[in-house]
Amino acid sequence: MERPRSGCPVNLAVELLGDGWSLLVLRDVMFADRHTFGELHTGSPEGIATNMLADRLHKLTRAGLLTREPVPGHKQKVHYRLTETALDLFPVLLAMAAFSLRHLHPDPELAAFARDLQEGGPEREAEVLARIRRANGLAEPRPAGAA
Amino acid sequence: MERPRSGCPVNLAVELLGDGWSLLVLRDVMFADRHTFGELHTGSPEGIATNMLADRLHKLTRAGLLTREPVPGHKQKVHYRLTETALDLFPVLLAMAAFSLRHLHPDPELAAFARDLQEGGPEREAEVLARIRRANGLAEPRPAGAA
Numbered sequence: 001m002e003r004p005r006s007g008c009p010v011n012l013a014v015e016l017l018g019d020g021w022s023l024l025v026l027r028d029v030m031f032a033d034r035h036t037f038g039e040l041h042t043g044s045p046e047g048i049a050t051n052m053l054a055d056r057l058h059k060l061t062r063a064g065l066l067t068r069e070p071v072p073g074h075k076q077k078v079h080y081r082l083t084e085t086a087l088d089l090f091p092v093l094l095a096m097a098a099f100s101l102r103h104l105h106p107d108p109e110l111a112a113f114a115r116d117l118q119e120g121g122p123e124r125e126a127e128v129l130a131r132i133r134r135a136n137g138l139a140e141p142r143p144a145g146a147a
Numbered sequence: 148m149e150r151p152r153s154g155c156p157v158n159l160a161v162e163l164l165g166d167g168w169s170l171l172v173l174r175d176v177m178f179a180d181r182h183t184f185g186e187l188h189t190g191s192p193e194g195i196a197t198n199m200l201a202d203r204l205h206k207l208t209r210a211g212l213l214t215r216e217p218v219p220g221h222k223q224k225v226h227y228r229l230t231e232t233a234l235d236l237f238p239v240l241l242a243m244a245a246f247s248l249r250h251l252h253p254d255p256e257l258a259a260f261a262r263d264l265q266e267g268g269p270e271r272e273a274e275v276l277a278r279i280r281r282a283n284g285l286a287e288p289r290p291a292g293a294a
Contacts, residue, residue, distance in 0.1 A: 005193035007254025009247035009261045010174045010240055016251065017243075018165045027157045046152035085250050092246055093157055095239040096164075100156035103232050104163065107154025114156045 013092075016063060021048060025056045026065065026086060027093060031113060033135050035079045036071075045110065065089075081136040090129060094118075160239075163210060168195060172203045173212065173233060174240060178260060180282050182226045183218075192257065212236075228283040237276060241265075 004015050017023050024046060028034045034043050041053055048056075057080060060066045065086040071077040097114035100106050106114075117124055133140060151162050164170050171193060175181045181190050188200055195203075204227060207213045212233040218224040244261035247253050253261075264271055280287060 006257065007252075008171075008174075008192050008257040009244040009251065009253040011171060011193055012247045012251040012253055013243040014167060014170050018167050018170065020161060020165045023161050023165065024155075024158060027155075045155050046158055088246050088249060092239070092242040095242040096160040097156040099235050099239055100159045102235060104156065104159040105154075106156040106159055110153065110155040 017089075017092075019056075021052055021056050022060060023089075023093065023096075024048070025053065025060060026082070026089060029066065029080060029082055029136075030086070030090070030093065030132055035081060035135075036077060037080075040080070060086075082132065082138070084138060087129070087132065087136075087138065090125075090132070094125070164236075164239075166203075168199055168203050169207060170236075170240065170243075171195070172200065172207060173229070173236060176213065176227060176229055176283070177233070177237070177240065177279055182228060182282075183224060184227075187227070207233075229279065229285070231285060234276070234279065234283075234285065237272075237279075241272070 004012055017026075024044070025040060025048070028040055028043065032043060034040045037053065037057070040057075041048065041050055044053075057066065057068075061068050061080070065083055066080045067083055069079050069081065071079055094114075094117065097111075098118055101111060101114060101118065117128060120127075130140065132138075151159055164173075171191070172187060172195070175187055175190060179190060181187045184200065184204070187204075188195065188197055191200075204213065204215075208215050208227070211230055213227045214230055216226050216228065218226050241261075241264065244258075245265055248258060248261060248265065264275060267274075277287065279285075
């Protein structure tokens with residue numbers, strides 16, 4: 001990050017993620033299993049433009065939220081995956097979705113997953129997190145108390 | 148809100164709040180007890196410009212997140228207060244702050260309050276929420292199960 005406007009924790013998160021697109025790209029990698037430029041572009045419910053997508057992928061990779069790995073055997077094809085750091089944005093995305101479900105009248109179809117997650121409680125959240133870990137090549141965390 | 152890019156719950160929250168300043172204005176009303184234009188301008192740790200602040204106050208008021216009331220006996224003086232809807236952004240701001248505390252190296256002094264809130268758990272959160280309610284003229288919520 002360039003020199004921040006202030007060192008307030010809320011501001012640092014806003015400067016990193018509050019640009020109108022970064023959180024949507026992370027949402028798509030996290031919840032829609034989109035990992036290539038093509039998938040993220042054609043699958044975007046908001047119709048993200050290619051230059052915007054390229055810029056945000058670059059920014060998120062540089063910030064340590066995504067990794068960028070060539071796909072073996074596919075010249076020019078690259079897989080974007082969430083890092084452990086990005087996984088810690090799961091509660092932020094959930095809190096934003098919960099606010100929307102309550103106040104912003106989301107599309108029922110696009111909101112079905114968020115609603116399911118909210119109603120399923122901590123167990124369902126753990127299930128979804130484990131699935132996200134597998135899809136992004138992240139190891140299962142050690143159970144608390146394990147050596 | 149104008150016609151959203153999509154009805155996805157995360158996107159609706161991003162469109163409402165992901166503009167780089169709205170969440171900081173709400174943070175200052177919520178956690179720093181700033182309620183007038185002057186307080187919000189001179190107290191801003193990020194040095195928000197007056198035209199930006201005026202624009203965001205207008206937007207947040209129109210969106211039902213702030214109320215705007217003349218201060219009796221002070222011509223031209225206006226108090227901005229959080230609505231019940233805005234109070235539901237408390238968990239979003241907390242989740243963002245928690246992410247920052249863990250990954251973005253905030254200024255220790257500016258992060259002290261967020262850290263205290265995080266370490267204090269649900270009891271401390273309830274205390275702070277009750278204080279925010281009083282400062283914004285919002286009634287205490289009825290205890291669950293009350294008639």
